Amino acid sequence: MIKIRNIHKSYITGQNSLHVLKGIDLDVHPGEMISVMGASGSGKSTLLNILGILDNYDQGEYLLDGLKISKLSERKAAQLRNKKLGFVFQSFNLISFKNAMENVAMPLYYQNIKRKKRNLMALDYLDRMGIKEWAHHLPNELSGGQKQRVAIARALITNPKVILADEPTGALDSVTSLEVMDHLHEINKSGITMIIVTHEHDIAARTRKTIRITDGLITDIVNN
Amino acid sequence: MFDLDRWHEIYYVLRSNKLRTFLTAFGVFWGIFMLVIMLGSGKGLQNGITQNFGDMATNSVFLWTERTTVPYKGFTRGRSFDYENSDIRALRDAIPEIKYLAPRTNVGGFNGSSSVVRKLKSGEFPLFGDYPVFNNIDPVNMVSGRFLNDFDLNEKRKVVVIGQRVVDILFEKGEDPINQYIQINGVYFKVVGVFRSKRNGEAAAQDNQRIHMPFTTVQRTYNLGNTVGFFNITSRDGVPVAIVEKKAIEVLKKRHFIAPEDDRAIGHFNLEEEFKKMHGLFFGIQFLIWIVGTGTLLAGIIGVSNIMLVVVKERTREIGIQRALGATPAKVISQIITESVVLTTFAGYFGLVIGVGILEGINYLLDHTGINTEMFLHPGVNFNVAVTALIILVISGAVAGLIPARKAVSVKPIDALRYE
Numbered sequence: 248m249i250k251i252r253n254i255h256k257s258y259i260t261g262q263n264s265l266h267v268l269k270g271i272d273l274d275v276h277p278g279e280m281i282s283v284m285g286a287s288g289s290g291k292s293t294l295l296n297i298l299g300i301l302d303n304y305d306q307g308e309y310l311l312d313g314l315k316i317s318k319l320s321e322r323k324a325a326q327l328r329n330k331k332l333g334f335v336f337q338s339f340n341l342i343s344f345k346n347a348m349e350n351v352a353m354p355l356y357y358q359n360i361k362r363k364k365r366n367l368m369a370l371d372y373l374d375r376m377g378i379k380e381w382a383h384h385l386p387n388e389l390s391g392g393q394k395q396r397v398a399i400a401r402a403l404i405t406n407p408k409v410i411l412a413d414e415p416t417g418a419l420d421s422v423t424s425l426e427v428m429d430h431l432h433e434i435n436k437s438g439i440t441m442i443i444v445t446h447e448h449d450i451a452a453r454t455r456k457t458i459r460i461t462d463g464l465i466t467d468i469v470n471n
Numbered sequence: 472m473f474d475l476d477r478w479h480e481i482y483y484v485l486r487s488n489k490l491r492t493f494l495t496a497f498g499v500f501w502g503i504f505m506l507v508i509m510l511g512s513g514k515g516l517q518n519g520i521t522q523n524f525g526d527m528a529t530n531s532v533f534l535w536t537e538r539t540t541v542p543y544k545g546f547t548r549g550r551s552f553d554y555e556n557s558d559i560r561a562l563r564d565a566i567p568e569i570k571y572l573a574p575r576t577n578v579g580g581f582n583g584s585s586s587v588v589r590k591l592k593s594g595e596f597p598l599f600g601d602y603p604v605f606n607n608i609d610p611v612n613m614v615s616g617r618f619l620n621d622f623d624l625n626e627k628r629k630v631v632v633i634g635q636r637v638v639d640i641l642f643e644k645g646e647d648p649i650n651q652y653i654q655i656n657g658v659y660f661k662v663v664g665v666f667r668s669k670r671n672g673e674a675a676a677q678d679n680q681r682i683h684m685p686f687t688t689v690q691r692t693y694n695l696g697n698t699v700g701f702f703n704i705t706s707r708d709g710v711p712v713a714i715v716e717k718k719a720i721e722v723l724k725k726r727h728f729i730a731p732e733d734d735r736a737i738g739h740f741n742l743e744e745e746f747k748k749m750h751g752l753f754f755g756i757q758f759l760i761w762i763v764g765t766g767t768l769l770a771g772i773i774g775v776s777n778i779m780l781v782v783v784k785e786r787t788r789e790i791g792i793q794r795a796l797g798a799t800p801a802k803v804i805s806q807i808i809t810e811s812v813v814l815t816t817f818a819g820y821f822g823l824v825i826g827v828g829i830l831e832g833i834n835y836l837l838d839h840t841g842i843n844t845e846m847f848l849h850p851g852v853n854f855n856v857a858v859t860a861l862i863i864l865v866i867s868g869a870v871a872g873l874i875p876a877r878k879a880v881s882v883k884p885i886d887a888l889r890y891e
Contacts, residue, residue: 296885299795301883301884301885301888302883302884302885321880322800322801324884325797325798325799326797328794328795328796328797329796329797334795334796336888340788340792340888341792342792342793343789344479344480344487353793353796354796356476357796357798357802362475362476401796405797
């Protein structure tokens with residue numbers, strides 16, 4: 248599903264160049280659920296951003312679902328993100344003035360799906376997440392766990408190939424974290440590939456494979 | 472294309488900071504409002520002043536006599552002279568460019584008036600001896616009866632055409648003056664027509680107290696021999712009256728033994744030149760109005776652009792989320808431009824409507840309170856100008872949104888997402 252070879256990435260700030268990724272090779276097979284661990288500054292978020300086509304890389308090769316991802320126009324990148332990828336963020340990133348249902352329906356809006364149809368689909372996904380009764384509430388009326396479930400529903404609605412989760416439980420208490428992980432497991436069982444960046448060992452332990460990144464290189468791959 | 476989500480977002484953005492939206496919109500509102508008010512007032516001024524000309528042929532020239540200032544052919548300087556009936560033929564024959572030639576005499580001299588009596592009422596009114604053709608040069612509205620005609624002139628009939636004001640003073644209310652007799656300087660004349668001026672204000676009041684009499688009748692009744700008071704001449708269409716003016720002065724100088732270099736013996740006034748000067752003035756006023764008006768409008772639009780920049784900055788993260796979820800740059804740009812266009816168009820439309828409303832209100836007051844000003848009449852803006860202004864607004868709204876929109880998509884999605 249995902250195949251990267253010798254990926255390099257530097258950040259240039261003024262005169263200084265910071266070499267963050269120093270040649271990463273990684274294969275993720277369809278339906279896999281892997282976690283990426285590493286200290287802050289190790290480059291794990293950068294890797295996730297490159298995988299999510301939110302950022303570009305300097306050198307190497309990236310194949311997503313057989314497609315070569317390099318030097319895409321922003322338009323093409325946006326379309327690929329919309330169709331193939333789903334994002335779950337630590338800080339939820341819901342739109343504050345849209346209710347839960349509208350937030351979930353947003354990716355479909357960019358596919359020009361009719362409002363009625365996409366709202367029905369959004370309700371269906373909220374139902375699967377068990378928060379259908381909150382569909383018409385604004386994000387600031389929801390608890391952290393509820394917000395993250397809305398975000399997961401939003402990531403799922405386009406039926407993506409891969410879900411990329413950046414510290415999905417980072418802002419949640421341990422009980423809610425477990426619930427959210429249950430949801431992610433369920434999604435993975437339906438065949439969607441999942442990559443989770445985390446620094447919590449118990450979260451990483453619940454994935455099938457853990458990749459450890461240290462100083463811009465993969466240093467360890469553990470099968471849990 | 473009706474896209475509820477897009478409008479929802481616009482509504483949210485504009486509502487989220489009501490004061491800011493209001494102030495921004497006010498800039499544009501004020502710009503277009505001032506433009507409309509100024510253009511309308513300029514139009515009112517122009518209408519008012521052109522109305523003072525009535526329907527007077529603007530390609531006309533007046534020629535009267537002064538004293539000579541240069542000795543010539545045995546005559547001393549300071550000699551006074553009069554135009555004569557024979558000059559009429561001579562001018563016609565020598566100058567083919569003449570369209571209308573109206574010899575006139577003001578009984579009692581320039582601005583002189585004659586005493587007029589009817590039964591127990593009396594008044595002082597200016598009396599003019601005229602050719603019927605005068606009504607082609609400076610037309611009046613006939614209230615009843617008719618203007619002078621060629622029969623009156625040829626038969627030297629004792630008839631007069633009088634202004635409405637003369638009727639008001641000499642006749643009882645409701646009395647029909649037609650075919651009644653009035654006594655002018657001791658002689659009785661029959662009233663054959665009543666007219667009202669086409670001018671406005673003070674100029675109209677002066678016109679309405681005139682009395683017109685056949686030119687020949689005046690000469691015979693008041694012992695003027697064959698002298699002509701002054702000429703009022705218009706040129707053929709397309710010919711500048713200045714050419715006629717120059718030729719006529721040459722002809723008259725020759726006929727009255729005036730030195731060719733004597734510039735002051737023949738008094739002349741070219742209405743066309745005055746008219747041109749005035750048009751220049753109106754053009755200048757309009758030009759100034761457009762500069763000031765569009766400047767104000769521009770300031771408003773720059774305000775919109777600035778605010779859109781702030782809005783885009785505030786929403787960087789939100790736009791980042793949208794892009795992560797699949798919003799293409801085109802979608803983001805069109806969203807921001809729509810917001811900007813909506814804001815400017817709404818504000819501009821209100822400015823336009825309120826501006827036109829105020830002009831119409833002034834118009835209504837002028838028409839219904841009877842305030843008759845010489846300087847101001849029917850203020851208003853051309854429909855085309857209003858539509859043009861609206862189109863300019865929409866376009867400039869789009870341009871105002873373009874810079875912030877480009878800024879919004881110039882940020883990498885990841886940087887937008889990380890923005891706090």
